[in-house]
Amino acid sequence: MSKYVDRPRFGCAMAGALGVLRAIPRAIPIIHASTGCGYNVYNGTNAGSAYLGGGYCGATSTPSSNIIEKEIVFGGEDRLEEQIKTTLEIMDGDLYVVVTGCMVEMVGDDAESVVKEFAGSENPPVIAVPTPSFKGNSYYGYDLLLEGLVKQYIVPKEKKEVRTVNILGILPGQDVLWKGNLKEIKRVLQLIGIKANTLFGEGETLQDIQHSAVASLNIIVSDVYGSLTAEAYKEIHEIPFIRTALPVGYLQTEKFLREIGGYFKIAESVIEKALESERDIYFDYVERIADIYNDVDFQRYSIVVSDANYAPSVSEFLSDELGWLPQLTVITDFLTEQQKQKLERRFEAYASGLKPTVRFDTDTSSVRRYLKDTWELDSNQRYYDSLGPSVILGSVFEKDLSDEFKYPLITISFPVTNRVIMNRAYVGFNGGITLIEDIFTTLVAGR
Amino acid sequence: MIKAVESAAPSREERLKAGIAFCGTCAKLQNSLNQKDGGCLNAANRSFSQTYGCQFTLSLGILNTIRNAVVIMHGPIGCGFCSTANVGMGKAYKQLRDPSASGLVWLSSNLDETDVISGGEKKLKEVIFYADKEFRPETIIVASSCVPALIGDDIDSILDDLQNQVTAELVPVVCEGFKTKLMATAYDAVYNGILKKLTKYPNREEHLTETDLEKQEREYQIKRTVNVFNVGSMSRADELEIERLLTALDLNVNFLPCYSASEDFSYALEAALNVSICGTHDDYYLKYINENFHIPYLIDTIPIGRKNTDRWILKIAERFGLEKEAQALIKKENEILEESLVPFRNNLRGKRVFVSGGEVRIIATAEVVQDLQMELVGLKGHHIDQFVKPVFESLKDVDDIYINIATQHPFEQVNIVNRLKPDVIIIHTGSGNITAKHGLPVFPLYGPSYNYLGYSGTYEIARRLNRIMKNSQFNKNLSKYRALPYKKEWYEKEPFAYIKEK
Numbered sequence: 001m002s003k004y005v006d007r008p009r010f011g012c013a014m015a016g017a018l019g020v021l022r023a024i025p026r027a028i029p030i031i032h033a034s035t036g037c038g039y040n041v042y043n044g045t046n047a048g049s050a051y052l053g054g055g056y057c058g059a060t061s062t063p064s065s066n067i068i069e070k071e072i073v074f075g076g077e078d079r080l081e082e083q084i085k086t087t088l089e090i091m092d093g094d095l096y097v098v099v100t101g102c103m104v105e106m107v108g109d110d111a112e113s114v115v116k117e118f119a120g121s122e123n124p125p126v127i128a129v130p131t132p133s134f135k136g137n138s139y140y141g142y143d144l145l146l147e148g149l150v151k152q153y154i155v156p157k158e159k160k161e162v163r164t165v166n167i168l169g170i171l172p173g174q175d176v177l178w179k180g181n182l183k184e185i186k187r188v189l190q191l192i193g194i195k196a197n198t199l200f201g202e203g204e205t206l207q208d209i210q211h212s213a214v215a216s217l218n219i220i221v222s223d224v225y226g227s228l229t230a231e232a233y234k235e236i237h238e239i240p241f242i243r244t245a246l247p248v249g250y251l252q253t254e255k256f257l258r259e260i261g262g263y264f265k266i267a268e269s270v271i272e273k274a275l276e277s278e279r280d281i282y283f284d285y286v287e288r289i290a291d292i293y294n295d296v297d298f299q300r301y302s303i304v305v306s307d308a309n310y311a312p313s314v315s316e317f318l319s320d321e322l323g324w325l326p327q328l329t330v331i332t333d334f335l336t337e338q339q340k341q342k343l344e345r346r347f348e349a350y351a352s353g354l355k356p357t358v359r360f361d362t363d364t365s366s367v368r369r370y371l372k373d374t375w376e377l378d379s380n381q382r383y384y385d386s387l388g389p390s391v392i393l394g395s396v397f398e399k400d401l402s403d404e405f406k407y408p409l410i411t412i413s414f415p416v417t418n419r420v421i422m423n424r425a426y427v428g429f430n431g432g433i434t435l436i437e438d439i440f441t442t443l444v445a446g447r
Numbered sequence: 448m449i450k451a452v453e454s455a456a457p458s459r460e461e462r463l464k465a466g467i468a469f470c471g472t473c474a475k476l477q478n479s480l481n482q483k484d485g486g487c488l489n490a491a492n493r494s495f496s497q498t499y500g501c502q503f504t505l506s507l508g509i510l511n512t513i514r515n516a517v518v519i520m521h522g523p524i525g526c527g528f529c530s531t532a533n534v535g536m537g538k539a540y541k542q543l544r545d546p547s548a549s550g551l552v553w554l555s556s557n558l559d560e561t562d563v564i565s566g567g568e569k570k571l572k573e574v575i576f577y578a579d580k581e582f583r584p585e586t587i588i589v590a591s592s593c594v595p596a597l598i599g600d601d602i603d604s605i606l607d608d609l610q611n612q613v614t615a616e617l618v619p620v621v622c623e624g625f626k627t628k629l630m631a632t633a634y635d636a637v638y639n640g641i642l643k644k645l646t647k648y649p650n651r652e653e654h655l656t657e658t659d660l661e662k663q664e665r666e667y668q669i670k671r672t673v674n675v676f677n678v679g680s681m682s683r684a685d686e687l688e689i690e691r692l693l694t695a696l697d698l699n700v701n702f703l704p705c706y707s708a709s710e711d712f713s714y715a716l717e718a719a720l721n722v723s724i725c726g727t728h729d730d731y732y733l734k735y736i737n738e739n740f741h742i743p744y745l746i747d748t749i750p751i752g753r754k755n756t757d758r759w760i761l762k763i764a765e766r767f768g769l770e771k772e773a774q775a776l777i778k779k780e781n782e783i784l785e786e787s788l789v790p791f792r793n794n795l796r797g798k799r800v801f802v803s804g805g806e807v808r809i810i811a812t813a814e815v816v817q818d819l820q821m822e823l824v825g826l827k828g829h830h831i832d833q834f835v836k837p838v839f840e841s842l843k844d845v846d847d848i849y850i851n852i853a854t855q856h857p858f859e860q861v862n863i864v865n866r867l868k869p870d871v872i873i874i875h876t877g878s879g880n881i882t883a884k885h886g887l888p889v890f891p892l893y894g895p896s897y898n899y900l901g902y903s904g905t906y907e908i909a910r911r912l913n914r915i916m917k918n919s920q921f922n923k924n925l926s927k928y929r930a931l932p933y934k935k936e937w938y939e940k941e942p943f944a945y946i947k948e949k
Contacts, residue, residue: 002557002559003557003570003573004554004555004556004557004570004573004574004577005524005554005555005557006552006554006577006581007552007553007554008524008528008555008557010524011524011525011528012523012524012525012526012528013525014525015525015528028932031498034501034593034624034625035498035499035500035501035624035625035628035630036498036499036500036501036502036503036504036505036624036630037498037501037525037624038497038498039498039499039500039501039504039529039855039877040500040501040503040504040525040526040527040528040529041525041528041529042498042529043504043528043529043531043532044525044528044529044530044531044532045528046532047531047532048531048532053879053880054878054879054880054881055880056880056929056930056932057932058880059877059878059879059880059881060497060498060499060855060856060857060877060878060881061497061857061858061878061880061881061932062497062498063495063496063497063498064496064497064498065496066496066498066499066628067625068625068626068627068628069625069626072597072625082494083494083495083496086494086495086945087495089495089934089936089937090495090858090933090934090937090945091932091933091934092930092932092933092934093932102522102523102563102593102594103593103594103597103625106563106594106597107597133523133524133525134523134558134559134560134562134563134594135559135560136524137524137525365552365581365582396534396535397534399534399535399550400549400550415531415534417531417532417534417535418535
């Protein structure tokens with residue numbers, strides 16, 4: 001049984017699913033749920049995801065059956081059927097996806113059989129992906145929706161293209177830098193001759209998703225998310241998958257490219273050449289702050305509060321690239337014991353030899369407690385070695401903590417309401433540069 | 448004898464015969480409104496619909512502003528997710544009322560599959576104990592969503608059982624979304640919770656000795672005190688303007704419910720008059736207070752635009768025998784404002800305006816539009832009920848003006864805007880992604896950091912509208928390069944094509 005959450009850093013399963021549909025050009029969601037579900041999710045995602053906006057047909061434009069008491073008593077399938085029919089008349093799209101809310105799931109509406117009535121007509125495809133939100137959060141919804149597409153929409157391809165991969169594990173909306181991150185992952189893989197389909201990255205369309213079964217490998221850049229989708233690809237389309245960490249900065253991206261390169265048996269010389277060129281560019285930029293970093297002592301203790309994708313990678317980046325002191329990392333997702341153990345191992349081999357205190361907790365107020373536990377308190381002794389200077393990398397929920405301890409806050413994970421984020425990334429080589437830019441901008445902002 | 452508060456507020460389609468679906472002229476709408484039970488307006492709905500707020504999400508618009516309170520979203524993990532948007536701004540707005548106010552804290556009881564079968568009581572208790580211990584708030588508000596309603600959690604009795612085990616006052620707000628198609632039912636749901644737990648006479652220290660003079664002074668102050676029932680879409684600047692106007696009549700002013708602390712609902716029972724800013728919000732509460740605590744109330748127009756502000760002030764003044772003073776104030780205010788509006792009229796005159804949002808606010812804002820000698824070409828209201836009637840009186844020559852009643856539903860908006868070809872759109876939040884693509888200047892109908900109310904609000908609307916009209920390149924580019932999601936066939940149909948009678 002799950003527990004309550006103090007200020008959740010994610011929405012419901014439907015939020016995760018709508019995040020994916022928001023990312024796919026000309027995909028039209030049809031919400032089968034109570035009136036407020038869609039609008040609630042939009043308001044959470046828009047603001048929390050650094051102003052993602054409603055896009056083509058999100059926000060209040062999202063078709064929704066808006067069921068009320070009557071449909072809960074008598075069943076909402078007729079209303080759904082009517083809504084699908086009218087949506088096809090009005091909304092201009094290439095794929096229509098029914099997602100469901102808690103109420104219709106509880107009363108037992110069968111959305112999957114309702115959409116069958118629209119199959120084979122001259123209409124674009126209409127599919128249903130049940131997203132009962134009492135069963136999981138945004139991360140689960142992302143996986144359900146993509147799994148649904150794999151099972152119902154993606155065209156089987158017997159012949160696979162070598163060195164063509166799909167990227168999974170980066171959640172639109174939940175990862176506030178999703179689009180920039182996907183772009184950079186695609187770019188770095190291209191450097192070693194691998195063609196990556198990120199499904200909904202820049203310039204990618206529904207066609208890319210539809211034909212994603214040509215890939216010979218799925219790469220999940222997440223230690224824990226995307227299982228349902230990867231398993232469905234494997235089972236139905238015979239595409240194997242591997243998991244990697246989310247690569248942030250030079251060192252991790254080098255490791256990532258060697259790992260993927262190794263899988264595809266790409267010549268060492270090709271990888272070396274790519275790395276040499278990128279390394280040169282990367283450290284040419286990093287070198288710029290060598291002066292200020294060393295002139296004024298820009299080493300910091302760090303507190304990272306983020307999800308299972310970002311927290312390990314960002315902590316490692318701070319330790320092994322910036323030469324900072326990772327003090328506390330709080331991973332804020334719902335995770336199984338097995339997943340926690342797996343993530344713990346990401347903190348065990350830092351080049352710096354350091355290891356932060358790692359905690360798993362979904363409650364926002366817990367972070368403060370862990371922070372107090374991790375360092376000896378000031379008991380008014382004559383000389384006190386304080387935890388400072390420090391920097392917090394977290395969400396906007398860490399604002400109060402930042403104010404209380406006077407540690408600057410850099411918002412990197414959901415919710416981020418104090419920044420507008422467009423195409424920037426924190427993964428890959430370019431992402432590392434951008435993260436350095438954002439961190440040190442915060443440190444020099446008062447100058 | 449104080450009447451027991453009902454267990455939950457009824458839906459507004461039942462209580463007020465309110466409607467959410469209509470397309471036609473203002474004359475036709477007013478005709479329907481004057482028929483018994485709102486004529487054909489009440490039952491109408493759509494065969495194609497788009498998402499909009501439910502009473503749960505709209506309730507949070509008020510509940511999230513209450514000071515020294517923690518809000519528990521009793522439901523699955525997503526209910527109340529929209530609060531994410533209030534984290535930063537909410538704190539700043541609270542601090543405009545109380546500089547030491549802390550930010551918004553909410554918790555989700557996170558009902559899961561097990562709870563759906565076995566009930567949410569256990570989780571709710573755990574989260575209440577946690578909230579009480581961790582945050583020590585004055586008030587814990589429990590807003591309950593669809594799932595607990597369907598599984599039959601009895602929130603009132605769960606909270607009653609817990610009340611003596613916690614230090615915070617536990618306030619139940621029963622606001623499941625599926626109950627109503629009218630999201631404005633939310634206001635009643637919130638007030639229902641406030642009535643249950645917070646509406647009680649203040650625990651004043653008794654004076655052992657009080658001279659007649661002191662007693663008279665105390666009672667006199669109460670007789671000059673007005674509670675103004677604000678709305679979440681108001682700004683602190685709006686409140687200051689209202690306060691300025693009423694204190695000019697030598698009245699004391701309290702604002703509630705938004706940004707109040709829980710005890711403010713008690714102190715508000717020591718007042719001579721309850722005045723609603725917007726009729727759509729408060730009748731459920733003010734009628735109950737009148738019947739049980741004997742404070743008269745005023746629900747009339749909203750003080751937006753000169754005519755409505757004049758009327759609103761006069762109506763209040765009448766209750767205190769201050770008509771003469773009010774007339775003098777109104778005259779003076781109008782003289783100064785009139786002069787200040789001239790340059791804006793020169794720029795704005797004849798421009799075609801479409802106004803969309805809450806029923807009361809759009810009609811009042813349309814009066815400002817007419818005052819600026821712009822041309823009102825169309826209206827779109829979230830819902831319709833009797834409270835709009837007094838506001839309509841401020842408009843001239845609107846019989847043939849097109850009005851659409853739709854809570855959001857931008858698909859009808861695009862069809863209508865396409866026909867009416869306005870020069871500027873004044874609109875409620877929630878459809879910016881669509882409205883931008885008309886390529887027109889867009890002026891927000893409200894804003895919690897801008898002044899819209901009172902005389903200064905009229906000036907601010909004029910000033911900002913004039914500014915916004917100066918450059919709409921941002922939206923023009925979007926309209927050119929980003930498509931709307933509606934098929935071209937839709938624009939050829941009548942805007943009411945998907946409205947059905949039942």
